[in-house]
Amino acid sequence: MVSFVSNYQDQTQLLVAVDCIIFGFDNDEVKILLIKRNFEPEKGKWSLMGGFLQPNETATNAANRVLETLTGLQDVYLEQVHTYTDPNRDPVERTVSITYYALIKIEDHNEELSKQHSAHWFSLKETPELIFDHQQMVNHAINRLRYKTSVQPIGFELLPEKFTMRQLQKLYETILNEEIDKRNFAKKINQMDVLIKLEEKDMSSSKKGSFLFQFDKDKYENMAKEGFSFKL
Amino acid sequence: MVSFVSNYQDQTQLLVAVDCIIFGFDNDEVKILLIKRNFEPEKGKWSLMGGFLQPNETATNAANRVLETLTGLQDVYLEQVHTYTDPNRDPVERTVSITYYALIKIEDHNEELSKQHSAHWFSLKETPELIFDHQQMVNHAINRLRYKTSVQPIGFELLPEKFTMRQLQKLYETILNEEIDKRNFAKKINQMDVLIKLEEKDMSSSKKGSFLFQFDKDKYENMAKEGFSFKL
DNA sequence: AATATTAAGTGTATTATTTACATTTATAAA
DNA sequence: TTTATAAATGTAAATAATACACTTAATATT
Numbered sequence: 001m002v003s004f005v006s007n008y009q010d011q012t013q014l015l016v017a018v019d020c021i022i023f024g025f026d027n028d029e030v031k032i033l034l035i036k037r038n039f040e041p042e043k044g045k046w047s048l049m050g051g052f053l054q055p056n057e058t059a060t061n062a063a064n065r066v067l068e069t070l071t072g073l074q075d076v077y078l079e080q081v082h083t084y085t086d087p088n089r090d091p092v093e094r095t096v097s098i099t100y101y102a103l104i105k106i107e108d109h110n111e112e113l114s115k116q117h118s119a120h121w122f123s124l125k126e127t128p129e130l131i132f133d134h135q136q137m138v139n140h141a142i143n144r145l146r147y148k149t150s151v152q153p154i155g156f157e158l159l160p161e162k163f164t165m166r167q168l169q170k171l172y173e174t175i176l177n178e179e180i181d182k183r184n185f186a187k188k189i190n191q192m193d194v195l196i197k198l199e200e201k202d203m204s205s206s207k208k209g210s211f212l213f214q215f216d217k218d219k220y221e222n223m224a225k226e227g228f229s230f231k232l
Numbered sequence: 233m234v235s236f237v238s239n240y241q242d243q244t245q246l247l248v249a250v251d252c253i254i255f256g257f258d259n260d261e262v263k264i265l266l267i268k269r270n271f272e273p274e275k276g277k278w279s280l281m282g283g284f285l286q287p288n289e290t291a292t293n294a295a296n297r298v299l300e301t302l303t304g305l306q307d308v309y310l311e312q313v314h315t316y317t318d319p320n321r322d323p324v325e326r327t328v329s330i331t332y333y334a335l336i337k338i339e340d341h342n343e344e345l346s347k348q349h350s351a352h353w354f355s356l357k358e359t360p361e362l363i364f365d366h367q368q369m370v371n372h373a374i375n376r377l378r379y380k381t382s383v384q385p386i387g388f389e390l391l392p393e394k395f396t397m398r399q400l401q402k403l404y405e406t407i408l409n410e411e412i413d414k415r416n417f418a419k420k421i422n423q424m425d426v427l428i429k430l431e432e433k434d435m436s437s438s439k440k441g442s443f444l445f446q447f448d449k450d451k452y453e454n455m456a457k458e459g460f461s462f463k464l
Numbered sequence: 465a466a467t468a469t470t471a472a473g474t475g476t477a478t479t480a481t482t483t484a485c486a487t488t489t490a491t492a493a494a
Numbered sequence: 495t496t497t498a499t500a501a502a503t504g505t506a507a508a509t510a511a512t513a514c515a516c517t518t519a520a521t522a523t524t
Contacts, residue, residue: 008325011284013245016317016328052243053328059317083315083330085248085291093240096248096285096328098315166501183503184483206500208490398472415474416512438471439521468523474516481510487503494497 015095018062019050019134021081021141022071024106025158027167029123030174031106032138033070034130036118041091042131048138049117050097063100070117072110077103077157079148081141089133097133101141103157149175153194153230156215164202164210165189172232192230194220247327250294251282251366253313253373254303256338257390259399261355262406263338264370265302266362268350273323274363280370281349282329295332302349304342309335309389311380313373321365329365333373335389381407385426385462388447396434396442397421404464424462426452 022033034046051066053059063078081099089095106121122128127138149155155171156163169185189195196216201209220230254265266278283298285291295310313331321327338353354360359370381387387403388395401417421427428448433441452462 008247008327011247012287014248014285015240015243016246016248053246053317055244055326056319058319059315059328080314082312083291085285085330087288087290094287095240096291098317164501181484182501183485186503188482203491206490207492208499208501209492210501396472413513414472415514418473419475420511433520435520438519439469440472440519441521442472466524469521471519473518475514477513479510479512481508483508484506485504489502490500492498494495 015093016053016059017050017095017097018053018059018066019048019097019099019137020063020066020070020078021048021099021101021138022067023101023103023141023145023158024109024121025171025174026106026121027170028174029125030158030171031121031123032127033109033114033119033121034128035070036120037131038118045131046120046122046128047131048099048134049119052095053098059098059100063098063102067102067104070114070119071104071108072113073104073108077154079144081144082137084133084137086133091132097137099137099141101145103145103154105158105160107160146175146177150232151230153215153220162198162200162202162212162214164205164212166205166210168213176232188232194223194230247325248285248291249282249327249329250285250291250298251280251329251331251369252295252298252302252310253280253331253333253370254299255333255335255373255377255390256341256353257403257406258338258353259402260406261357262390262403263353263355264359265341265346265351265353266360267302268352269363270350277363278352278354278360279363280331280366281351285330291330291332295330295334299334299336302346302351303336303340304345305336305340309386311376313376314369316365316369318365323364329369331369331373333377335377335386337390337392339392378407378409382464383462385447385452394430394432394434394444394446396437396444398437398442400445408464420464426455426462 024031024033035049037043037045037047049066049070051062053062059080060078064074067076068074078100081101084097084099087094124142130138149172155168155175158171159167165186168189169180169182173180194216195213198212198214200212202212203209256263256265267281269275269277269279281298281302283294285294291312292310296306299308300306310332313333316329316331319326356374362370381404387400387407390403391399397418400421401412401414405412426448427445430444430446432444434444435441
């Protein structure tokens, strides 16, 4: 019998960080929140917001902390994506990075805080050059988001409480990167029966105005318990 | 402007490990390879095979190393699943664990090596009690495998080079945990046109014998380049 | 040599889902 | 009052998924 666990004492310890891919939606396109490095190395380049894992902190805790630091938001939708371990990925010192993507409602975030961190929202199609392996992280997160939004109703995390059918459709179109027929879209969404149609209309987009909807989270969760699955 | 990156020097370093969920298929059910702990804590309980991340090693390197140590196999299909960071997940010392699942052909592995590690194959339905958070890791890996096998032709990694249509079907039935009609299954697989039907028959399962097939990896990859996607 | 046994191999009809597509309507602005 | 604009809505056609049963090839038995 060979002992398969080496002595814990002899083992190398490493820095462990989390990096957050923060997604927002501005009614027209999906954006990510990046911060500008004002120190070397890679000063002037843009990067994801990150932070080191602290003693007694889970990676999820750390991601929440990092997120709150930059946006002021708590209780944000977060999902772990992938862990990057290339020994040379960070030129300063070897760091393992665990990535999370966050879905926030752009209008909710604290602009003062993000200004303090020289943060800026970028359209996914116009991201600037990123440090290290951050572009890869972003790509991976987008793929995961694409998959997840199509099988779970997490898209609503990116929209205001009340939204129009067109906003919702536009959101899915941008995330999935495909055009959708509006009648077919409405049909599919309505069939799933997870939206509450309000009396209220949004008058900003047209003369006729368009009805506002809300996501019925309780109803969805009850249906999910009964085996229903969201599928777009 | 607030400096968002703390000094690297001040930061806590942690042990980082990989744990491998090793899947195999024995023509009847999906199994995982577990090792029995012969030391405290949790002596006598079963666990995943794991190992610490070494200097200059990526997590994928580490997973490959761990896998070769236990099975003698190289170039095995490996996919990172999730990273576990609860500060108390390992009672001996705080350890971050990155999990990978591996798909191997059971008959290819080195039994001598696995015997040396007190390893044993368990049916997924009859896994023994596992240490720490290893059961959670297994569950997560199964879910990922379920998803991945249905959108990429990785199931073949679990089968011998030559296999019958029924073996392939049985494999999918066990992974996806649902019965499939054999005519519909064959139709779907044949439509995708990624199998080579051999002249050869396997005579072990019936008097009539059943034709053997091979996965045409090159053809699949060319088709994938052209936008084709495997979907079961 | 004939017969029995067993899993392999195969096709069609039905149902459900997805896609394509155009007109009317409510409201504000002119 | 008219005009302009996006919102709202339904149906037919095409495609995909499902349900379902008999014939065949080879071995084993008599």
